[in-house]
Structures are given as C-alpha cells and as structure tokens.
Amino acid sequence: MKIAQNAVVKMHYSVIDKDNNAIDSSMNEEPLEVIIGSGYLIPGLENALIGKEVGDAFNVTVPPSEGYGERHEGLMQAVPKSMFEGIEVEIGMQFRATTDDGEETVMILDIQGDDVLVDGNHPLSGIELTFDVKILEVREATADELAHGHVHSPGGCGHDHSH
Structure with missing residues (x-):
C-alpha cells in the first residue's frame, strides 16, 4: 500500500544539515515507526512520505519553515x-x-x-535539513493506535490507559 494519512510507517532515516553534519540516524538502531498525521514528524518529512511504498528510498531537503521553524x-x-x-x-x-x-x-x-x-528556539530551528529515508514497512494503523496517537508494539503500547 502507498503511504497516506493514518498509515503506520516503519523506516530507517538519517538526517544531516547543509554543512553535512550528522544530526540523527536510525541506521544502526531500531527503525522509526510512526503514524502519518499524528504530528510526530516535521511537516516537510511527512509530506515527502505520502505516496511512497515499501522498498522506496529517497532524499528530501526540508526548509526551516517545514521543519523546526525559523529562529525567533x-x-x-x-x-x-x-x-x-x-x-x-x-x-x-x-x-x-x-x-x-x-x-x-x-x-x-x-x-x-x-x-x-x-x-527557547528549538536547537534545529533555522536549519535546512536533508533526510535520507528507506521505507521498510507500511500498514494501516489500528483503532487503538489512532486513539492514542502512537504506534503500539505487539502486546500493547507499554503503558496503562485505564486511569
């Protein structure tokens, strides 16, 4: 399936600034798993994921306005x-x-x-970021995941929503 709102995406990513400084990467760790539309990802990265499929690998450069904002x-x-x-x-x-x-x-x-x-600015505000992304898995989010706004691993989400 193609990535759309409310899809769960499992992906590996790395991100650099315009001077090629490594900011963050999941490549040697667990992949990132997010719900599209939950607000977890910056808009520029989320928009670039829409329409992609499992196995896709791409780069996207995100301006501050679609990232962590301009510096104030x-x-x-x-x-x-x-x-x-x-x-x-x-x-x-x-x-x-x-x-x-x-x-x-x-x-x-x-x-x-x-x-x-x-x-009080975000440390990455005012910085143009380039993401290198590989899509590993795409699936529909469950009703529970949508209600909680985050991905649940097998066996629940690891915290108690009962109180």
Whole structure:
C-alpha cells in the first residue's frame, strides 16, 4: 500500500544539515515507526512520505519553515542566575521552563555575571535539513493506535490507559 494519512510507517532515516553534519540516524538502531498525521514528524518529512511504498528510498531537503521553524530572536532572553537555585549552570544545558505559551525547552547560551542567557528556539530551528529515508514497512494503523496517537508494539503500547 502507498503511504497516506493514518498509515503506520516503519523506516530507517538519517538526517544531516547543509554543512553535512550528522544530526540523527536510525541506521544502526531500531527503525522509526510512526503514524502519518499524528504530528510526530516535521511537516516537510511527512509530506515527502505520502505516496511512497515499501522498498522506496529517497532524499528530501526540508526548509526551516517545514521543519523546526525559523529562529525567533524574541525567544532569547536573559534571566537572573538566582532562578537556577542549587544548579551549577553551564552553557549548553537544557531545561524545561514554564512560559506564557506553556512548557518549552530552553537552552543556556551564555552566562554573563548574574545573568543567564537562555534560548527557547528549538536547537534545529533555522536549519535546512536533508533526510535520507528507506521505507521498510507500511500498514494501516489500528483503532487503538489512532486513539492514542502512537504506534503500539505487539502486546500493547507499554503503558496503562485505564486511569
């Protein structure tokens, strides 16, 4: 079958940035298994999968607008070091922060005296990404998988939905 909305796709992938730096890869690990339309994949990759079949292998380059978004300078801000009580802050550390837009991950960019410069942009925002994809399996998602929004391995989904 061809890949369409609500199909489960099992695939191997690798992704590089425009300078050929490896960002991520499943090639030496378990393949990625996702439901098309669940919002797990970035739009540019999901759109490229539509219509493909088992055995297809392809490359797709995804601009930031269809990936992790453009960078927004407004998401960078200085916060007082006192907010990180008891934590030895270092550049590159990531934290979950509660903002006006809900929970988001922020990364420490710089430490200037008593101020810590944090960045709420996704680490891959503003970056053009090239994916190398091989389709291993395509099937319809089950009703349970669609209800939960993720793929279930044989024997259930590994967590309890009863409460």
